[in-house]
Amino acid sequence: MYRSEFLQTLAARGHIHQLTDAEALDAAAAAPGLVAYVGYDCTAPSLHVGNLATIMLLRRLQQCGGRPIVLLGGGTTKIGDPSGKDSARRLLDDTEIAANKASIRTVFERFLAFGDGPSGALMVDNAEWLDGLAYIPFLRDYGRHLSVNRMLAQDSVRLRLEREQPLSFLEFNYMVLQAYDFVELARRHGCRLQMGGSDQWGNIVQGIDLGRRVGCPDLLGLTTPLITTADGAKMGKTAAGAVWLNPDQLSDWDYWQFWRNTDDRDVGRFLRLFTDLPLDEIARLEALEGAERNVAKVALANAATALCRGPEAAARAEATARATFGEGGAGEGLPEARVVFPVGVIDALTATGLAASRGEARRKLAEGAVRFEGQVVTDAEARLPHPGRLSLGRKRHARLVPA
Structure with missing residues (x-):
């Protein structure tokens, strides 16, 4: 279907949702040195698993000889993307944005090779050009090319208005600045x-149209599908919260466990999307049935964790899983919480993050879902006398250690 290695790879691995001009993009990708970007606003100290779909697009581009650009939204974060939101995002100050930006930068070094060569990745910040814009000249030079009719028709605006939810003029400008980013x-x-x-x-389409009108023709767009799990949930959203990419936001163990616990129906798809394993090896793993399905899940967990956290982190997590589940041990790689013994079980559950609140801890105890060193605990007044493994359900575990 495609002649370029880039689009062949994306199609084979399930990355393509929409293309603005498939023939033109295929031709551009077949020639050396295609430059492409993805933008990431700095709204939190870490990106999450939901961002991996686009990070992998940049990785695939570089693997095929193109040059990826990571655009950090130091400027656009000050406004907030209304896409997919029912209300305005909390506005961050410059100090928060700078801290988030510094933290987010680190994850890309795992996925991309940065450098000055023809395929060396670039990282830029749109604050470089957005912060210095003069409002009246910007409106005169670019605002006259942007159609309000088209902007009102965009889902991020239309859905908010249909629900009679407020959309500020500040947020309405987000798409204008993103279009301008593409031109810059x-x-x-x-x-x-x-x-x-x-x-x-x-x-993306707005940026392409603006480029055509201001002397940057032939711009192109590509989107990846919204990744949902087999049960319809949005990728990366769990009962315990977001699955963060940065290790200081989520332990290597919990990251590995997220992939290890993938629904059987999603394993093959996630192997294609989120790992570099060869397609023939993925086909072999996808064909496994019954108990052997766990082999495919471990392969997914190891490959995905190695990409994001490093091979050593993946090996440690797998060893911890063997010790925790296969050998009945405490698992040295489990997340730890330092407490003073004896510690109340509710305090222990919240300290480890196994429960998000004291109320949730009480509910889980009443359900019989809590175990300490393999023994069920149901008494909310119970005190745990010594270090050991605290478990919530069959899949979530942590170690209590002396403070």
Whole structure:
């Protein structure tokens, strides 16, 4: 179907949702040196598993000889993307944005090779050009090319208005600035392709149209599907919260366990999307049945964790899983909470993060879902006398150690 290695790879692994001009993009990708970008706002100290779909697009591009650009939204974060939101995001101050930006940067070094060569990844911040914009000249030079009719038709705006939920003029400007980002990257770095999740389609098209009107024609767009699990849940959202990419936000063990606990129906798809394992090996793993299905899940957990956290982290997590589940041990790699013994079981559950609140801890105890050293605990007044393994259900565990 495609002649470029890049689009062949994306199609085979399930990365493609929409293309603005498949033939033109295929031709551009077949030539050496295609430059493409994905933008990430700095709204939290870490990106999460839901962002992996677009990070892998950048990785695939570099593997095929293209040049990826990571655009950090030091400027656009000050406004907030209304896409997929029912209300305005909390506005962050410059100090918070700077701290989040510094933290987010680190994860990309695992997935991309940065450098000055033809395929060396770049990391830029749109605050470089957005912070210095003069409002009246910007409106005169670019605002006249942007259609309010089209902007109102975008899902991020239309759905908010249909629900009679407030949309501030500040948020309404987000798509204008994102369109301008594409033009700036085309001029500064020869970027021809913007990639993103399916919710960014309208913003991408807006940028392409603006480029055509201001002397940057031939810009292109590609989106990846919204990744949901087999039960319909949004990728990366769990009962315990977001699955963060940075290790200081989520332990290597919990990250590995997230992948190990993948629904059987999702294993093959996630292996194609989120690992570099060869497609023939993925086909072999996907064909496993019964108890052997766990072999495929461990392969997914190891490969995905090695990409994001490093091979050593993946090996430690697998060893911990063997010790915890296969050998009945405490598992040295489990997340730890330092407490003073004896410690109340409710305090222990909240300290380890196994329960998000004291109320949730009480509910889990009443359900019989809590175990300490393998023994069920149901008494909310119980005190745990010594270090050991605290468990919630069959899959979530932590170690209590002396403070």
